[in-house]
Amino acid sequence: MDAYDEGSDARHGPGAPAEPGPPPEPGPPGEPGRPLERPPAEPGPSLEPGHPACPRTGVAALSLRYQVVVAVALAVVAIGVCVHLGMMFLHVAPPNTLTKEHGRAVDEWVYPEFEQNWKLFAPNPLQQNISIQVRAQVRTTDGMTLTTGWYDLSAEDGRAIDGNLLPSHIQQNELRRAWDFFVATHDGENRPVGLRGSLSESYLRRIAVLRLDRDDAVRATTGGGGAVERVQVRSRTSNVPPPDWSREKVSTTPSYRELPWWQVPRDEAGGGVR
Amino acid sequence: MNRFSLCVSRGIARVTEAALGPYQTAVIRIGFSATWLLFLLRELPHRHELYGPDGPWSWTLAEQLIGTNGAFTTLMWSDGRFWFESVYALAILASALLMLGWRTRTMSVLFMVGVLSLQNRSVFMGDGGDNVLHLMSVYLVFTRCAQVWSLDARRASRAGAARARGERVTDRTGPVLWGVLGAVLVAVTLAGRMEGEWLIPALLWTVWGGQALWWLAGRRARSGETRILLDVVANVVHNGALLVIMAEACLIYATAGWYKIQGSRWQDGTAVYYPLHLEYFSPWPALADLLSASGTLVMLMTYGTVLVQVAFPFTLFNRRVKNVLLAVMITEHAVIAVVLGLPFFSLAMIAADAVFLPTTFLRRLGGGAARARDRFLRRDRRTPLPEPRGHESPESTHVGFGA
Known part of the structure; x- marks a missing residue:
């Protein structure tokens, strides 16, 4: 068993690090829960090519x-870790005195890679x-415009998950989060707020077209060829019925939020992912 | 005062003389890389829709969003199909090699590049599990996570043995790998592709420079001191990163728990019922109905979840309680994986939990894995090998799951 630790100080290939950088720190010795018992015996640094074993290690040898x-x-690592964790x-944390004061500094540190x-x-x-x-408006090959029925994309997802x-x-995640993104970047009148608003519209539209294509909606409607010209998205929200054993009552009538018709750019009408 | 300074010096000695938690860091290395590897393999048929240039979150959409936040992703370097396929393939390769612990520091960097490239390319495809992997892939770069259960550890012990026999050991792969990646780094930087946030490019350059220093210090017999210095600094950085990883896990549980306490559904004891009945989180409706058939059971699960999440960070001060809670949480995540249909989120969380597992347990686990592998290999060869009594050779224990 004791053979375990021999040479386990193995650094990788030609290199170990000496990075400063943001996180690290000199872990306060009282590592939480001390699950860290025994470190590998000795950091015997004798691993490199043709390198005679160094006699002593540790700070004392320096x-x-x-x-x-x-x-x-x-010091750098200690400060880095403390600041990072802070x-x-x-x-x-919820909005508080400190974030009201220093919110920008926090955001600058956190975004884009440490968002959570x-x-x-x-x-x-x-x-x-x-x-x-x-649903979609489809132009048939002979120039007529037809409207498809509503396709419940979430129900399709649900069946795929079952x-x-x-x-x-x-x-x-795709549709669910695309909708969250849309809701977060639009006002009550479905008007986009800022760049993210318009990005979320394009995203939702592209998902819709892709799924309609996958469902072969055009053929189902026209019986032949045709192209999607416009799409319309709506959400149907219904309460999860309360459990049998609770005495709660909630309405189970769904409510709808209907978005305006969106024009589908010609190069997108084929369904995106190929 | 005297006792205080004694404490401090003891603490400094501890964090400088060794990279703590060799088994814990190895197990999270394996856990996170395996989670990402399995995810990438599972999504192989859907990779274009998730991250490809023509997916619903198209390259142009991503370009506009990344233009505003500067997130790091190699996928924005080109909108070509071939480039996308290469990045996806390299991400798979890097996670497999990190899992095995081959050239671990380098692979941890490439693993991070893979995770960030794909996730930052399509931020709206991810969930909590992706979020955990995103953070941990960055933190892992700072750790010495291949001290055990890795090909690196095996190579090191072989090299050590060879040197003890007086042989000369030369490593060619390392310098070649370093040279190739350095050339890529230079080319990419000169081409102006590193102009987002400075953090990740700086990290890449620092690790690359650090490896050069390490190699140089190793080659020169005279510079024993430089060598020790680098080793000490690497230990300090490792220990800091380990602390950050542990704190991050606590932050996850604390946030999840404390926010729940404020919710009326978690207070009235019905919360667990609801996710079980959402279309997107109910792969097994019959199972969900069974679990939520009893109001008392649902209430116990609801309160239990909050209790465990809120309590966990505090139990770290008591080893025994911590281990009990750890077992409870790992079990809960295993259940969530199936019942809510969140396998990769759960795997990532279990990997994060594993950083708190006790060393004795991990050693036993490693020993068991090594024995199982030996048995398997022996059967595979079908040759009745002479019974290797006490097959706990240093070799096998070192490599553990690795090989």
């Missing part, structure tokens, strides 16, 4: 000059099924 470097590294904390959201089913889990439905041990992100 001359003063080098010890100063170690001290600086310790920023992460403020980022996930852990409000998992919190404060309350979603209690409504939001179905995204779409009995699935490994649901795909395209079934579970």
Whole structure:
């Protein structure tokens, strides 16, 4: 068993790091929960090509000059870790005195790579099924314009997820999050707010066209060829019926939010992903 | 005062002399890279729709959004089909090699590049699981996570043995890998493709420079001190990153728990019922009905979830309680994987939990894995090998799951 640790200080290939950079720090020795018991025996640094084993390791083996470097590294890492953790904390904490004051600094530190959201089913889990439905205006090959019926894309997703041990992100996240994105970037009148608003519209439209193409909606409507000219998206929101054992009553009548018709650019009408 | 300074010096000694938690960092390395690898393989048929240039979140849409936030993604370097396929393939390769612990520092960087490239390309495709991987892929770069259960560790012990026999050991692969990646880095920087946020490009350059230093220090017999210095600094950085990883896990649980406490559904004990009845999170409706048939059971699960999430960070101060809660949380995530249809989120969370597993448990796990592998290999060869009594050779224990 003791053979475990021999040489386990293995650095990788020609290189180990000496990076400064944001996170690290000299872990306060009281590592939480001390799951870290025994470090590998000795960092015997004798791993490099043709390198005779170094006799001593550790700070004690270093001359003063080098010890100063170690001290600086310790300080940089310590400060880096503290600042980083502080920023992460403020980022996930509710708006508060500090973030009102220093919100910009926090955002600058966090975005784009350290963004996070852990409000998992919190404060309350979603209690409504939001179905995204779409229909299209199709121009047939002989120039007529027909309107398809509503396609319930979320129901399609739901069926794809049913009995699935490994649901795909395209079934579970794509449409659901595209709709969240749309709602977050549009006002009550379905007008886009800023660049993100218009991006979310294009995104939703492209998903709609892609799914209609996959469902072969054009053929189903025209019985032959044709091209999608415009699409319309609506959401159908219905409350999850309360459990049998609760005495709660909620309305189960769905409510709809209907978006305006969107023109589909010609090069997109084929359905995007190829 | 004296005791205080003694404490401090002991602490400094601890964080400088070793990269702590070799088994814990190895297990999260394997956990996160395996999660991402399995995810990429599972999404192979859907890769174009998720991240491809012609997917619904098209290259031009991504370009506009990334223009505003400067997120790092190599997929914006070109909108070509071939480039996309290459990045996806490299992301798969890097996660597989990181899992095995081959040239781990380099692979951890490439793993991070793969994760960020794909996720930042299509931010609206991800969920909590992607978020965990995103953060951890960055933090892993700072750790020495191949001290055990890795091909690197095996190579190091072989090299050590060879040197003990007086042989000369030369490593060619490392410098070649370093040279190739350096050339890529230079080319990309000169081509002006690194003009987003400075953080990730700076990290890439720093690791690359650090590897050069390490190699140089190793070659010169005279520079023993430089070598030790680099080793100490690497330990300090590793220990800092390990602390960040642990704190991040606590932050996840604390946030999830404390926000839940404020929700009326978590208070009235019905919260767990609802996700089970959402179209998007109910792959097994019959199972969901079974679980939510009893109001009392749902209430116990609801309160239990909040309790465990809120309590977890505090239990780190008591080893025994921590381990019990850890077991509960890992079980809960395993259940969530199936019941809510969130396998990759759950895997990522279990990997994050694993950083708190006790060393003795991990060693036993590694030993078991090694034995299982040996048995498997022996059966595979179908040759009755002479019974290797006590097959806990340093070799096999080192490599663990690795090989």
